[in-house]
Amino acid sequence: MSAFSPEIEVAIARTRDEVSALHAELVRNGLVVWTGGNVSGRVPGADAFVIKPSGVSYDELRPENMIVCDLEGRVIPDTPGSDREPSSDTAAHAYVYRHMEHVGGVVHTHSPYATAWAARGEAIPCVITAMADEFGGEIPVGPFAIIGDDSIGRGIVETLTGHRSRAVLMQNHGPFTIGRNARDAVKAAVMVEDVARTVHLARQGGALLPIPQDAIDSLFDRYQNVYGQAAQGAMP
Ligand SMILES: O=C(CO)[C@@H](O)[C@H](O)COP(=O)(O)O
Numbered sequence: 001m002s003a004f005s006p007e008i009e010v011a012i013a014r015t016r017d018e019v020s021a022l023h024a025e026l027v028r029n030g031l032v033v034w035t036g037g038n039v040s041g042r043v044p045g046a047d048a049f050v051i052k053p054s055g056v057s058y059d060e061l062r063p064e065n066m067i068v069c070d071l072e073g074r075v076i077p078d079t080p081g082s083d084r085e086p087s088s089d090t091a092a093h094a095y096v097y098r099h100m101e102h103v104g105g106v107v108h109t110h111s112p113y114a115t116a117w118a119a120r121g122e123a124i125p126c127v128i129t130a131m132a133d134e135f136g137g138e139i140p141v142g143p144f145a146i147i148g149d150d151s152i153g154r155g156i157v158e159t160l161t162g163h164r165s166r167a168v169l170m171q172n173h174g175p176f177t178i179g180r181n182a183r184d185a186v187k188a189a190v191m192v193e194d195v196a197r198t199v200h201l202a203r204q205g206g207a208l209l210p211i212p213q214d215a216i217d218s219l220f221d222r223y224q225n226v227y228g229q230a231a232q233g234a235m236p
Pocket of ligand 1: 038
């Protein structure tokens with residue numbers, strides 16, 4: 001007998017499919033090596049999210065071996081995949097979902113350029129229009145935190161609450177990103193690595209030229225509310 005209604009079971013199945021498939025995007029975009037990194041997605045209508053199993057090769061990930069957790073990060077027993085341990089970062093993802101209700105997806109990688117900025121504890125300055133578009137300004141640094149308890153999640157929430165950026169560089173660790181859904185969080189993970197590389201290369205050539213704040217504001221508004229085929233709107 002399922003612990004969920006038929007409607008929630010359908011929502012869980014869809015979230016499993018989405019989260020499983022999105023892990024392949026991390027590989028396709030060169031953001032992870034071996035079993036590093038992870039993606040999770042909130043289950044619409046339920047106090048639950050889906051996350052990958054810990055330390056499992058990306059080519060073994062399937063919808064049926066994704067793991068369903070409650071918002072405390074506890075594996076929901078007797079659900080497909082519950083025989084394995086969830087991601088090392090499950091507590092961090094759970095903390096974000098508990099404290100940022102508008103967040104539907106969380107991603108973590110060790111992508112090299114963004115992680116290099118994190119190793120220096122240095123925020124990425126907003127010096128290219130792509131950053132203004134996607135992040136609305138600089139990409140901030142979060143505190144050094146040990147894996148396994150609420151420390152990383154607390155650092156993500158404290159840094160990103162009230163901040164336009166959907167990415168945070170956790171010091172000495174790497175980028176964590178949030179989104180309105182898991183795909184939006186994966187996009188932020190792809191874009192933070194792209195801009196981290198570009199700004200790194202720019203700085204090697206000489207002084208960086210900051211973009212005026214009013215221009216950043218205008219670029220962010222256009223990109224979040226006009227660009228593309230259907231206005232998505234910035235995350236609240
Ligand atoms: O940073 C770490 C481990 O130090 C983790 O975030 C790994 O990168 C992914 O771990 P799993 O999701 O496979 O447990």
